[in-house]
Amino acid sequence: AAAGFCPCRALLARRGGALRALCGSVRGLAAGPETHFGFETVTEAERREKIYQVFESVAKKYDVMNDSMTLGIHRVWKDILVHKMNPSPGTLLLDVAGGTGDIAFRFINYVRSVRDRQLQRKLKHHQNLSWREISESYQEEKLKSLGDSQVVVCDINKEMLKVGKQKAQCLGYSEGLSWVLGNAEELPFDDDKFDVYTIAFGIRNVTRIDLALQEAYRVLKPGGRFLCLEFSHVSNPLLSRLYDLYSFQVIPVLGEVIAGDWKSYQYLVESIRRFPPQEELKAMIEDAGFFKVDYQNLNSGIVAIHSGFKL
Amino acid sequence: KMAAAGGLRRAGWRLWRGRAVVRWQLYPPQRALRAWAALRSASDEQKKEPFASPPQQPLDPHPGDQQPQEDPQGPRPSYTGQGGQESEDYESEEQLQHRILTAALEFVPEHGWTAEAIAEGAKTLGLSAAAAGMFHSDGSELILHFVSQCNTKLSELLEQEQKLVQLGEAEKKPTDQFLRDAVEARLRMLIPYIEKWPQALSILLLPRNIPSSLQLLTTMIDDIWHYAGDQSTDFNWYTRRAVLTGIYNTTELVMMQDSSPDFEDTWRFLEKRVADAMNMSNTAHQVQSTGEAVVQGLMGAAVTVSNAETSRAVR
Numbered sequence: 001a002a003a004g005f006c007p008c009r010a011l012l013a014r015r016g017g018a019l020r021a022l023c024g025s026v027r028g029l030a031a032g033p034e035t036h037f038g039f040e041t042v043t044e045a046e047r048r049e050k051i052y053q054v055f056e057s058v059a060k061k062y063d064v065m066n067d068s069m070t071l072g073i074h075r076v077w078k079d080i081l082v083h084k085m086n087p088s089p090g091t092l093l094l095d096v097a098g099g100t101g102d103i104a105f106r107f108i109n110y111v112r113s114v115r116d117r118q119l120q121r122k123l124k125h126h127q128n129l130s131w132r133e134i135s136e137s138y139q140e141e142k143l144k145s146l147g148d149s150q151v152v153v154c155d156i157n158k159e160m161l162k163v164g165k166q167k168a169q170c171l172g173y174s175e176g177l178s179w180v181l182g183n184a185e186e187l188p189f190d191d192d193k194f195d196v197y198t199i200a201f202g203i204r205n206v207t208r209i210d211l212a213l214q215e216a217y218r219v220l221k222p223g224g225r226f227l228c229l230e231f232s233h234v235s236n237p238l239l240s241r242l243y244d245l246y247s248f249q250v251i252p253v254l255g256e257v258i259a260g261d262w263k264s265y266q267y268l269v270e271s272i273r274r275f276p277p278q279e280e281l282k283a284m285i286e287d288a289g290f291f292k293v294d295y296q297n298l299n300s301g302i303v304a305i306h307s308g309f310k311l
Numbered sequence: 312k313m314a315a316a317g318g319l320r321r322a323g324w325r326l327w328r329g330r331a332v333v334r335w336q337l338y339p340p341q342r343a344l345r346a347w348a349a350l351r352s353a354s355d356e357q358k359k360e361p362f363a364s365p366p367q368q369p370l371d372p373h374p375g376d377q378q379p380q381e382d383p384q385g386p387r388p389s390y391t392g393q394g395g396q397e398s399e400d401y402e403s404e405e406q407l408q409h410r411i412l413t414a415a416l417e418f419v420p421e422h423g424w425t426a427e428a429i430a431e432g433a434k435t436l437g438l439s440a441a442a443a444g445m446f447h448s449d450g451s452e453l454i455l456h457f458v459s460q461c462n463t464k465l466s467e468l469l470e471q472e473q474k475l476v477q478l479g480e481a482e483k484k485p486t487d488q489f490l491r492d493a494v495e496a497r498l499r500m501l502i503p504y505i506e507k508w509p510q511a512l513s514i515l516l517l518p519r520n521i522p523s524s525l526q527l528l529t530t531m532i533d534d535i536w537h538y539a540g541d542q543s544t545d546f547n548w549y550t551r552r553a554v555l556t557g558i559y560n561t562t563e564l565v566m567m568q569d570s571s572p573d574f575e576d577t578w579r580f581l582e583k584r585v586a587d588a589m590n591m592s593n594t595a596h597q598v599q600s601t602g603e604a605v606v607q608g609l610m611g612a613a614v615t616v617s618n619a620e621t622s623r624a625v626r
Contacts, residue, residue, distance in 0.1 A: 091440060091441065225441040
């Protein structure tokens with residue numbers, strides 16, 4: 001579908017791919033097994049390098065591009081993810097590939113409002129409070145407005161974390177939030193630590209998805225939940241064609257116009273097509289050891305939320 | 312380009328799938344290993360192991376370990392099967408879910424029939440509060456679990472009573488007394504949760520829950536009539552169950568807003584309703600026998616008239 005619009009670019013890419021395949025066969029053994037980068041074939045090491053560069057270059061305009069590409073619907077998707085999580089105060093969340101902190105901020109808001117409601121209910125129950133008790137409850141509110149909940153944002157890319165930290169400062173999120181540089185395939189955390197592990201629009205960029213899933217299993221507490229929000233496979237044929245048209249014709253153009261970066265957004269739409277569909281991802285999650293694995297399609301498959309439990 | 316991409320994609324994923332398959336085949340032996348280890352450890356002296364970490368990875372003790380260390384019954388039975396008191400060394404997801412819901416019931420008076428109560432229940436079992444995500448956020452499964460538990464208890468109670476009667480150690484109760492006692496016993500199980508029960512009733516009436524709650528209700532009523540000795544196979548079967556369902560539901564509603572000591576008003580209401588039902592059935596019998604008598608009279612009259620006609624014709 002893309003070839004119609006930009007034949008010269010496609011030709012260049014194919015020639016580049018053929019050349020790379022020739023050189024790759026020579027040094028391929030050293031650089032690791034073959035994998036894909038968008039519609040190209042690269043080695044694993046190359047892929048990691050390329051993806052790092054992609055996100056380094058888009059970091060500053062990441063949020064703006066998200067809004068313009070999805071017409072703001074990505075906010076709804078992320079809201080639905082946090083609602084599905086339904087975190088209670090005291091939950092420890094690990095948000096992997098959460099660079100600019102969207103999920104983390106939503107989590108904090110949600111937990112804060114749940115905690116407020118809890119405190120209100122408690123106050124309503126105890127009708128005859130002494131003045132001391134009332135003042136203590138106000139103090140408690142200020143100290144524990146999150147009720148011991150914490151979110152750790154982990155990302156492999158320094159630029160994305162930088163943007164996220166700046167956003168947090170701007171929006172005024174300070175407590176219960178920490179930023180860690182780490183690789184999803186090799187998390188720098190102990191076993192059995194987190195209540196919930198989320199990865200929103202990040203697992204597509206992980207080179208070895210099975211390793212990332214195993215790491216997720218490792219760091220989750222027993223009973224912990226794995227949630228993955230990702231672009232997925234549209235089954236409706238009409239919608240699928242419209243979606244393809246939009247993806248390959250409009251999004252790279254937007255990328256060039258808004259962020260000055262055609263290739264990164266070309267990579268983005270290609271990587272969406274290369275990502276396994278819902279059932280395959282579900283099988284991979286089950287392979288990693290999760291139970292009660294299920295997925296929920298949003299917008300008839302454009303995005304899917306996969307959920308699994310470590311039991 | 313699309314064909315080439317498609318080919319590449321298929322090849323790529325075949326490679327990944329191959330790896331994934333190999334890894335999956337590794338897993339079952341690992342799980343069997345854990346199960347075997349559990350069998351051995353269960354027979355050995357009790358030792359408290361860190362919870363649910365696979366044998367390959369080092370069991371490093373991390374600070375701030377959230378597992379409660381005092382556990383008088385020994386190591387907690389976990390899904391991965393490391394140490395367990397039960398004869399089975401692992402349980403299915405269903406059983407684990409039942410255990411979580413049972414544990415959650417003690418938090419219902421405080422939190423209501425909500426996901427919070429389920430989260431607290433999961434925490435007492437040593438699981439993370441996120442395990443409550445396995446259930447619906449409005450607590451329907453918790454209520455249905457509770458109702459089915461109560462029904463099971465009621466069946467066991469009635470079974471025991473029946474055994475006593477069969478052994479001759481107790482007298483067989485008259486039907487109305489039996490029904491009264493059965494309904495009272497069942498409603499008494501609600502007493503610890505009576506404050507939050509109206510919430511539960513409203514959730515049970517949600518369209519999504521109606522099939523399950525209706526099925527639980529009908530099986531319970533069926534059980535009661537079965538132990539009451541009902542062996543009817545005609546239309547009576549339906550009327551009896553409909554009547555008892557009506558009695559049960561109305562008594563339950565009366566109980567919701569009863570504030571008398573030990574719910575005396577409710578039991579008196581129940582007594583009156585059961586008595587009404589009995590009277591109604593007697594009246595129905597009378598009506599039926601009267602009806603039958605009338606019909607027989609008419610038939611006799613018809614036969615007499617037709618005989619008279621034929622005899623007149625013959626003559």
